[in-house]
Amino acid sequence: MYPAGSARAPRPRRVRGPTRAPGTLGNQPQTEEASGHERQMECNPIRSMSGPRRMASTQSYAGDKSEVGRRSPALDRGGRGEKSSERYPAVTHVRRFAAKVLRNSFEGKCTMLRRALSVARAPGPRVVSTACCPRSLWKHQPSILVDPSFAIGGSLSETSTSLKVFQLRWRADNYRGDYSSRGKRGRGATKRQRAAVDFRSCQGVEQLVDLAYCKLDSMDNRALAAFWSALPRMLHKRGDRDPNIEEKLSEILGCSLDEIRGFSSRDLAQTSLGLAKTVVSLTKGNRRYSREDPRRILQELLAVNEAQQYLFGSVEIAALPILGEFDARYLSNLIYSFGLVKYNPTFEDKTKLFDALASTAIDKLAVFNGQDISNMLLAFVYVDSKNSMLFQKTGEALLKLYLGDFTEQALANILWSFAKSGEADPELFQALGDHIVERILDDFRPQHLSNIVWSYATGGVSHPGLFKKIGDHVAGLKSLDPFDPQSLSNTAWAFATAGV
Structure with a gap:
């Protein structure tokens, strides 16, 4: 009826999704009167946002740009507005819509990482905010000094395809006053009691992530560290497909990085080792995973070089001040x-x-x-x-x-490390060789034996008794199938170099 662009042209009609269950917005605790259906929606809120609600968010962004960045009056009243569209500010829809559009590009990967690390800074209630998962208020925020085009809150159009490797820096003023005590909650802490979570019953990545996500509001730092420690062991176990695993992982990652300055030495070591093993597993052999595989999402969040610098930079900065502990x-x-x-x-x-x-x-x-x-x-x-x-x-x-307490792998790795670094010590190698001669070689794997003789040959240390015992042991094997080609080659080279 009205020409396009006319002042009287009607706005695009918003499509309403299903009514959201009470108690699922922000950080309102779950009520005792909630029905079973409502509790199910609270524990998995993203499913209730599929379909029409996502259409409404994109149409609102395209048809009514004046709402971008404007908070709804209902939010000022505690998030109890009648309309579901009033509960989510338009800026939140823009962030979600833009990240989805750019996901498959390089800029999109950087945007996803930025969203994971800045999830606590989203204006208004977060998209994945429920009573059972994300922490009500964050303890503190890291000060991030990065390339200006990568700054949090910057325009997505400013994101450069040649982003520099960025660094995480924590400013001292983040830990003044209420933030001064390590391991304690700051002024934004929730009053709920923190507790440990048992992840041993999880049978796959999906179950592990879902359990951590639903318990995120009550997890202590030890539980966060236990999650990252368990993650690499679950990578090759598949469970039921979870379409919301990306959002859940982003929340867990953002929470972990936000709390990392309060981690103890044990928590830092456990988290760092779990992250490192996960990265190594995901990058081994340049494997490619299907879009539905959670390992692909983990690759995008953790395995890119920029993400590794960011993650382990945060661990480094948290660990160095307490290295003596x-x-x-x-x-x-x-x-x-x-x-x-x-x-x-x-x-x-x-x-x-x-x-x-x-x-x-x-x-x-x-x-x-x-x-x-x-x-x-x-x-x-x-x-x-x-x-x-x-x-x-x-x-x-x-x-x-006392070398009797050393495992076969530890002995082989120590010798290999000394030889590889060019620091072979004849006195040490003689003592370790004498000890290995006294042990039963059946307990050594073929790779261990190969590394041992390679270390002596590379380090230029002679130990005829050790080479004789290992040579007799290998010659007495029924088959050389346990040796891989590299181990056989190294063993033959070592014996030839040693002149045995």
Whole structure:
């Protein structure tokens, strides 16, 4: 009836979705009177937003741009408006719509990461905000110094395809006043009691993520660390498909990074090692996963280089001030996690992260066990960090330890690390070789035996008794099938080089 663009032209008709169950907006606690259907909607709120509600959000953005960034009066009254469209500000719809459009592009991946890390800063109620999952108010916000085009709250059109590797920086003023106590909730903390969550019953990634998401409002830091520790073990187990797993993972990741400054040494080591193992598993062999596979979503959130720098940068900044509080096991696991992803940034004084880690490790070598030493040395080899002092002090500590408590893998890895780094110590190699000769070689895997003889040949250390025993053992095997081609090649090369 009216020409397009006319002042009297009617607005596009909004399509209403199903009425949202009470108590699912913001952080209102679930009521005792809620029916079974309402509780189901509260635990999985995103399903109730499918179909017409998403259409309404996109039509509102296209047809009524004046509402962008405007809060509804109903929200000022506590989110109890009659209309479902009034409960969600238009700016929230824009953020969701833009992320969906750009998801398959490079800018989209960066946008998804930014949304995960800034989920607590979304204006008004978040799209995935329920009574049973996201924390009511966040403890504190990280100060993020990045390329201006990547700044939180910036226009999506400003996102550059040549984004620089960004860094996470925490400002001291975030921890003044109410934020000064480590491990305690700040002024935005919920009054609910934090609790641990048992993830051992989960049978797949979907169950693990869903349980963590529904318990996110009550999880303590130890439970957050346990989630990331359990994640790599669940990657190859599939459960029922969850179309909302991306939003749930984004919430969990955002919550973990927001709380990480309150993590203890154990929580930091556990989280960092779980993240590192997940990244290594997802990037091994350049595998490609289907769109429905949760591993593809994890790849986009965690495995890209920018994401790794961001994630492990936040762990680094949280860990360095309390590095002295780490015991031997957790310090070794923290170092090993950085080594797995080859994270070794350079500081302003030209020193590197592993220099600081080595200094702390040297002071604690007396309480390291075989596995701790093995993991630590492997990490230094992975990042190609040359630290003669660390290897020298470690060799001296090893000579004082009872080698009978060392596993076969630990012995092989220690020898390999010394040889690979060019720090082979004849006295240490002689002592370790004498010990291996006294052990039963049936307990050693073919790769362990191959690495041992390779280490002696590469380090230029002669031990005829060790080579004779390993040679007799390999010759007495019924089949060489347990040896992979690389192990066979290294073993043959070592014997030829040693002249045995």
